[in-house]
Amino acid sequence: MKVQAGPRKACQYAIAILVEAAYVLVMAGLALLVAVIAEAILR
């Protein structure tokens, strides 16, 4: 397997980057939920 270029590979790489970004957004969503719960309980 070699480092490859080309439109198909570029699409694959772009999807991989979006997947990584989506992971962070899911984590952020969970953190926001925790903040809402914390404020509801402790305020």
Add this chain to the structure above:
Amino acid sequence: MIIRPRKDDHLIVGKYIGKIVTGIGLLMVVPLVTSLAFAEWDTALDFVIGIGACMGFGFGLQTICRTKKDLRWGHGLVVASGSWIAATVLGALPHWLSGHEGSYLDAMFDIMSGYTTTGLYLIQDLDHISYGLNMWRHLLTYAGGQGIVVIALTFLVKGTAGAYKLYVGEGKDERLLPNVVGTARAIWLVSLTWLGIGTAALAVTGLALGQEPVRALLHGLWVFMGAWSTGGFAPQSYNTMWFHSPVYEALCIIIFVAGSFNFALHWALWQGDRKELRRNIEIASFTATAFIAVSVATFGLSHLGVYPDAVNLFRKAFYQVMSGHTTTGFSTIYSRAFVTQWGPIAMLATTVAMAIGASACSTGGGIKGIRIGVLTKAYLQDVRRMISPDSAVVVGRYHHIRDMMLEDRVVRTALMITMAYVTAYAVLTVLGVLLGYDFTQAAFEGVSAASNTGLSCGITSPAMPTVLKWAYMVAMWMGRLEFMSVLALFGHLYAIVRGK
């Protein structure tokens, strides 16, 4: 019996350190060009002197140490740790010549902090340093994140068997491709693609925030380098708080979390294996520990009523704790706010997050998610063994790129390195307390240095005790190379003196 290194051993070590220092000299061409482009003649001269010193030393060493013998494992470890020292001493020249550093020690501190992607700094009047020097600060943190050995492997060292030993010596042991030079190039492909996309996104956001085009582009590039390398350097003294933008912060988080991923995981995703993100033990470990740390910090801050509502609470807690957990060191609060506003619970959660750190074979530091995952699995395996019948064979497995057996050898290695980190954290904490700092603050700053994070609660400053500057520098160096290479260098020096 300890065997004294032979002449050939010195020649091999010298030759490869020479190559890597030459690489650092070549890297300085980028800030030199930046300085020339902005007519910063004094800064350009500083870099000409720096390049001259690196090239003179690098080529001189290669000329003196001519040998055709290839590296052995011990050599690779010694070269990796030795080259970081040489690169720090010589790389500090432009910083020191700039007049923004209090001493040559401060300049070396900043360079070591940059290479090791830590992000603590002693440079003064950061908001008014030249474009060239800012480019150098961020470039060296980007290069350090890749690994300065990876750079040498890519450009200067041909694909010899010894190349892999250099690569491992720098704390990276994943082969993305069968050939180690191919692996180094794959790492570059991932990083440079992210560089293009991340810089563009940050620059466009900067433009939308009202920055001038050139400034938006440069800030985008530098903030990207600080985020992706989990370095934490930023062009302004207020770090990323300076931008006061939720969009900028969101982009930073995406970039530094991605930067904290194992390059092998990136490569698996890039090859279309999206299940790897769900199955990988490092991601499972990181997700669990990050969630716990963010939750504890959030509840601690909510209890103190520091922020007016849930959204502001989330924005500050998530950014700071994720920045700590990925060992980035970006912050959107003042350093002293950790002490004056956050209180001990949130500070402790951030400290533990920094201690655990990012993924192995990434740009990040700390104990690493894979070791936490492996040790957790080992504990669970032992519990299963205790509650199983005597005749039962309990086998542990984990998934990292491929399914692996949880062997005692793997657990032992994970435990050894974890213990080394914990010892470093403890030593720095005790030293901080002995020098008169509060325990929580000493622990926070010490863990931040040894885990290569760079978040500061205010201890790190040009006025801090000299002994602490040295201690943090050594901790950054040892932490980044995961101790083994540094211990090999000490062993090499001991063998020179006491070997037979």
